[in-house]
Amino acid sequence: MDKLNLTANLLENESLTLDNKMFRNRLRARKATPKDLNEIYHIACSVGKNKKDSNQGFLMDDYSSDPKYYQKRLMESILELDHFYVAESYNNKIVGFLMAYTKEQWLKYNENWIEEVFWHPSFDKSKIEDFILIDKTAIYAPLTGHGIGSKLYELLIQDILKKGIHDILAETIISPLPNFASLAFRKKQDYTLAGTRYEDYKGETYTDLIYHKSV
């Protein structure tokens, strides 16, 4: 058992003995740093696997298929993105991360993204004058549903409000396999549907729902 698994198991046991409020009170979110890379990568591996689980939620990639490549990609994001956060529980162990792009950063890598989205007729497009796009949220697989994702969002929202940004967009995959955990999380966080996008990825066409929330 590696160090992170051991920690996660301890956290799991702890969450059974502590009430949920106490567990949540121990959570802390902060900006990611290069030192966090290994733990971030392990968390990505726990939910970004070859075999995807709709109910637990998943990341599109299979992170353990090419450790060097994915660690490099994650490191680049830690260094570049203004809004890359980790959540820690007791012992300062990382239990989840959230990676978000500013509009400028997002369009740098996805030049035609705004044109590719089929915007919902009722969506007010003035909301995309400036925005933050959440690219990935990942909670260590055995620890989902304990408020870690919500804690990461709290810090993101606090930071973007300081910059005067009030609109958040997030994509959720519904085909070829729906991400039910992500859909439930969006609902819980009061997002509304803003559009749909078809995305070609590794020889397949994915369907993404674009969700929006004003803060």
Ligand SMILES: CC(C)(COP(=O)(O)OP(=O)(O)OC[C@H]1O[C@@H](n2cnc3c(N)ncnc32)[C@H](O)[C@@H]1OP(=O)(O)O)[C@@H](O)C(=O)NCCC(=O)NCCS
């Ligand atoms: C989706 C995800 C980020 C949510 O984070 P989290 O820490 O589990 O969520 P929280 O505990 O803060 O919020 C809980 C709410 O999210 C929803 N939710 C989270 N996981 C869920 C699941 N597996 N099934 C159904 N609903 C789920 C529920 O509405 C839940 O509210 P409830 O506890 O009152 O029922 C997390 O489950 C995860 O990392 N999943 C795997 C990766 C992924 O799918 N990421 C999103 C796409 S990038």
